[in-house]
Amino acid sequence: MHQDKGVFEAELLARLPRLRRFCRSLAGAVHDADDLAQATIERLLTKRPPADADLTKWMFRVCKNIWIDEMRARKVRLASDIDDTVIEAPGGGEQGALVAVTLQEVNAAMAKLPDVQRVIMSLVAVEGYTYKETAEILGLPIGTIMSRLSRARAALAEEFDDGQTRH
Amino acid sequence: MKYDDKTLSAYIDGELPKRELAAIGADVKADPLLRARIARLKGADQTVRAAYADVIDEAPPERLLQSFKGLGAPRRPPSFLARATSYWPAALAASVALVIGYYGASQFQAGPQAFAVAKNDFRVLGVISDGHAMFESFETGQSAQIYDVAGQDALKVELVLSFKSVGGDFCREFLAYRSADAFHGVACKADESWTVRIAVKTPAEIDPSVGYETASTDLDTVISDYVARSMSGEALDLDQEKAVIAKGWK
Numbered sequence: 341m342h343q344d345k346g347v348f349e350a351e352l353l354a355r356l357p358r359l360r361r362f363c364r365s366l367a368g369a370v371h372d373a374d375d376l377a378q379a380t381i382e383r384l385l386t387k388r389p390p391a392d393a394d395l396t397k398w399m400f401r402v403c404k405n406i407w408i409d410e411m412r413a414r415k416v417r418l419a420s421d422i423d424d425t426v427i428e429a430p431g432g433g434e435q436g437a438l439v440a441v442t443l444q445e446v447n448a449a450m451a452k453l454p455d456v457q458r459v460i461m462s463l464v465a466v467e468g469y470t471y472k473e474t475a476e477i478l479g480l481p482i483g484t485i486m487s488r489l490s491r492a493r494a495a496l497a498e499e500f501d502d503g504q505t506r507h
Numbered sequence: 508m509k510y511d512d513k514t515l516s517a518y519i520d521g522e523l524p525k526r527e528l529a530a531i532g533a534d535v536k537a538d539p540l541l542r543a544r545i546a547r548l549k550g551a552d553q554t555v556r557a558a559y560a561d562v563i564d565e566a567p568p569e570r571l572l573q574s575f576k577g578l579g580a581p582r583r584p585p586s587f588l589a590r591a592t593s594y595w596p597a598a599l600a601a602s603v604a605l606v607i608g609y610y611g612a613s614q615f616q617a618g619p620q621a622f623a624v625a626k627n628d629f630r631v632l633g634v635i636s637d638g639h640a641m642f643e644s645f646e647t648g649q650s651a652q653i654y655d656v657a658g659q660d661a662l663k664v665e666l667v668l669s670f671k672s673v674g675g676d677f678c679r680e681f682l683a684y685r686s687a688d689a690f691h692g693v694a695c696k697a698d699e700s701w702t703v704r705i706a707v708k709t710p711a712e713i714d715p716s717v718g719y720e721t722a723s724t725d726l727d728t729v730i731s732d733y734v735a736r737s738m739s740g741e742a743l744d745l746d747q748e749k750a751v752i753a754k755g756w757k
Contacts, residue, residue: 347673347736349575354705356571361562365555374568381574391674394697446558464520465552466559468634471522490516496551 348388351395352381358467359399365462366407368447379406397477400467404459404478441500449499456480457492464489508544509534515545519552636700645679645694645701647752649745661685668742669751670734677756678704680734691730693737696756705733 359380363373380403389398441449450458456478463474464485471489475482510518510531517523518531535541635641644654644664656662667680678695692706743751751757 344673344736347733350733350736351704353575356567357563357565360565360567360571361559364562365559374571378571378574381571385574395674396702441554443558446555450555461555465555471517471520486517486522487513490511490513490548493516493548493551494512496555497547500551500554501547 345388348395349385352384352399355396355399356381358396359403362400362403362462362467363407365450365466366403366458368451376403376407397473400463401477408455408459445500449496452499453492453495454488457488457495460485460489461492461496465493508540509538510541512544512548515541516548519545519549634700634702635694641683642701645681645696646756649752650679650743650748656683668734669748670738670742671740672737673739674737675739677751678734678737680730693730693733704737705730 356377360373360377363376363380364370367373367376380399383402383406384399389395450461453461459478460474463469463477464471469477471482471485474480474485478485514523514531518528518535521528523531535545635645640656640658640662641664644656644666648654648664648666650666650668653663653665656664662683662685665682665684667682669677669679672678672695676695676697678693679701680693681691683690683692690706692703694701694703696702
């Protein structure tokens with residue numbers, strides 16, 4: 341089991357912002373995302389990871405399992421928090437296409453992705469994990485990560501382009 | 508198009524063999540269609556990343572913190588959670604301009620925007636990886652020494668002590684400060700980067716001749732308590748620390 345209980349709680353608390361961000365990218369709506377974060381915390385506090393486990397990766401794995409196995413099955417409401425905040429992604433020119441879409445549109449586009457694609461997109465694009473690390477977290481081959489990530493990116497690019505034409 | 512999305516996606520992430528990356532890079536320079544496709548795929552990433560970036564700075568809702576309180580360890584100071592909430596980096600509005608670590612450590616994300624300077628913003632979060640202004644201090648600096656952070660006006664880093672954690676990682680307690688703004692925290696070496704495990708803003712009492720002096724606040728006890736709980740054995744002495752630095756913290 342993962343170290344001293346007090347240390348473990350402090351370590352988990354220090355990771356709470358990243359857990360909430362990951363949950364938001366999966367569940368979309370703030371309330372649903374925090375439900376997911378809460379379920380993840382409670383699961384981790386009840387059953388701590390093995391001593392040699394990387395806590396952050398373990399946390400994301402537990403969160404992903406809860407989301408796919410439980411919360412999605414209960415059909416959590418998506419985009420229940422309407423947010424019209426316009427997001428202007430950094431970059432532009434050769435660095436990347438400058439797009440302006442609303443948070444609601446990002447949530448909606450992410451929600452259209454198959455579950456595993458969405459999780460992979462979150463781990464790589466939002467959390468910054470390498471393909472190898474993502475494969476470890478999800479227990480999938482690297483080739484699967486590569487192919488599903490590229491499909492997710494292409495689908496999102498399409499969605500955001502459509503969104504831009506509406507603005 | 509010469510390359511499919513799967514290959515271009517891996518190219519964006521730097522996840523191809525060097526030779527293949529170089530070959531694609533040369534083709535990208537010469538082919539505007541390839542550049543446009545890469546820009547679209549990158550744009551999708553950047554939009555998603557930007558959409559959820561602010562979550563990291565939000566103060567967690569009380570119900571999530573209650574999850575910790577409900578099962579809290581009796582050894583933890585009772586005020587810990589409340590203070591952690593009050594001093595969550597999002598709530599800070601210090602008048603300095605630096606972001607220390609932001610997104611993850613991947614090659615692709617270590618671009619300029621990963622460490623973008625924002626006025627009135629001082630965050631100590633995430634990962635300090637090679638190329639980051641503070642990386643060298645963490646990697647080679649000795650404890651009890653104060654280092655100027657290159658390219659960051661008047662920002663100083665003091666490594667307080669080094670230790671091996673109960674999880675087997677090497678960690679460093681640090682102070683990062685400028686003027687009256689200071690952060691006190693702990694970062695641990697994982698893979699090739701330093702990950703900030705915990706950090707709090709703390710009032711700075713800085714004497715230019717001796718550097719930062721602990722202001723003896725309860726917040727500092729949060730960090731010292733964290734260090735005490737995380738440490739396996741004793742802190743490294745200077746000779747042990749030199750030896751570990753020479754081995755790249757392995």
